[in-house]
Amino acid sequence: MTAQEAVEHLSRLLKQTREQVPVPFTERDAERALAALLSTDNLWEAIRLSRVPLRALSTFWHRLIAEGLLEARDGALRLTANGQALAQALGVAPVREATCAHCEGRGVDWRTLPESVVERFMEICRHRPEAIQAYDQGFVTEATTLSRIAFAWHRGDLEGKTIIVLGDDDLMSIAAALTGAPARILAVDIDERLIQFINEVARREGLERLEAVRYDLREPLPSSWLRAFDTFMTDPTESFRGFKTTIERGLLALRGPGCAGYFGLTHVESSYEKWARIQRFLLDSGAVLTDLIDNFSAYVNWGYIESMRSWKWLPTHRLPERPWYYSALHRIELLRLPELDNTAVAGDIFSDEEAATT
Numbered sequence: 001m002t003a004q005e006a007v008e009h010l011s012r013l014l015k016q017t018r019e020q021v022p023v024p025f026t027e028r029d030a031e032r033a034l035a036a037l038l039s040t041d042n043l044w045e046a047i048r049l050s051r052v053p054l055r056a057l058s059t060f061w062h063r064l065i066a067e068g069l070l071e072a073r074d075g076a077l078r079l080t081a082n083g084q085a086l087a088q089a090l091g092v093a094p095v096r097e098a099t100c101a102h103c104e105g106r107g108v109d110w111r112t113l114p115e116s117v118v119e120r121f122m123e124i125c126r127h128r129p130e131a132i133q134a135y136d137q138g139f140v141t142e143a144t145t146l147s148r149i150a151f152a153w154h155r156g157d158l159e160g161k162t163i164i165v166l167g168d169d170d171l172m173s174i175a176a177a178l179t180g181a182p183a184r185i186l187a188v189d190i191d192e193r194l195i196q197f198i199n200e201v202a203r204r205e206g207l208e209r210l211e212a213v214r215y216d217l218r219e220p221l222p223s224s225w226l227r228a229f230d231t232f233m234t235d236p237t238e239s240f241r242g243f244k245t246t247i248e249r250g251l252l253a254l255r256g257p258g259c260a261g262y263f264g265l266t267h268v269e270s271s272y273e274k275w276a277r278i279q280r281f282l283l284d285s286g287a288v289l290t291d292l293i294d295n296f297s298a299y300v301n302w303g304y305i306e307s308m309r310s311w312k313w314l315p316t317h318r319l320p321e322r323p324w325y326y327s328a329l330h331r332i333e334l335l336r337l338p339e340l341d342n343t344a345v346a347g348d349i350f351s352d353e354e355a356a357t358t
């Protein structure tokens with residue numbers, strides 16, 4: 001196969017994929033997907049390495065299978081000889097992972113936290129509530145939560161600060177409170193189980209500056225929380241509407257310029273087009289993106305994986321054995337007061353075209 005034939009073949013595959021899914025899918029996405037398939041035959045590893053929305057990626061895989069370029073069997077994906085020839089003619093090479101083994105690519109080391117914080121947090125997590133699908137939950141590993149707190153401490157967003165955590169199935173409020181550094185921490189969540197759990201831990205562990213309150217993000221932010229915090233932390237649902245609503249509440253909770261916010265964003269459920277929309281919204285709201293660390297957050301495999309939306313899109317099925325769903329940590333800082341409405345939003349805030357795990 002000549003390079004020219006390969007390019008033409010790829011552009012046909014791209015065209016067919018785009019006709020089948022209302023999700024952006026670029027030539028570079030296709031190259032990344034092929035590179036991942038040259039690197040692993042594990043379905044979940046291929047998703048992680050592709051960095052492409054799962055809805056578009058699954059459709060692309062089905063196209064490759066239909067053309068005899070890929071085989072899917074027993075949870076494994078293997079490029080056929082023709083598939084490998086196509087990748088080679090396109091000049092696609094396997095992914096060369098160069099992630100630092102010590103910090104797992106985060107650039108911060110949670111082991112720098114006081115030992116008692118780590119031990120107490122790990123112990124508390126043994127009794128945490130299960131993730132449930134109704135609220136699009138799926139919590140991160142303990143190492144991830146501790147790393148987020150280590151990072152925020154390092155960046156001066158923890159010590160002496162007032163912090164609001166919007167949706168806290170990751171238990172960031174507890175890890176933050178255990179450091180003793182923040183002046184006050186408020187965790188808000190729609191899930192009554194989490195509110196009870198956090199308040200119970202606060203009482204039992206003597207964390208007097210920690211409090212959890214039930215709150216539905218679709219409701220306007222209560223006036224006592226407006227411009228009342230130095231730092232917000234959240235891990236939003238990734239429909240654009242749900243995401244924007246969550247971040248707006250966070251920005252409205254901040255006192256003003258110099259205050260910081262933290263959130264995560266994935267590839268599985270968000271295309272670079274969506275990333276761009278989000279970055280534009282942030283800039284328009286008076287915030288600047290100061291840090292972005294991809295694959296910072298690793299999610300513990302949740303119990304409802306076989307009933308998630310994307311399960312039926314997969315060309316072959318096997319339960320994941322290791323984390324496969326990752327998100328990029330974002331830190332923003334306010335440059336000016338945001339001009340945002342604090343109004344109620346109605347209906348489903350969890351779904352959009354790219355949503356995969358709802």
Ligand SMILES: [Fe+2]
Binds near residue numbers: 101107
């Ligand atoms: Fe490192």
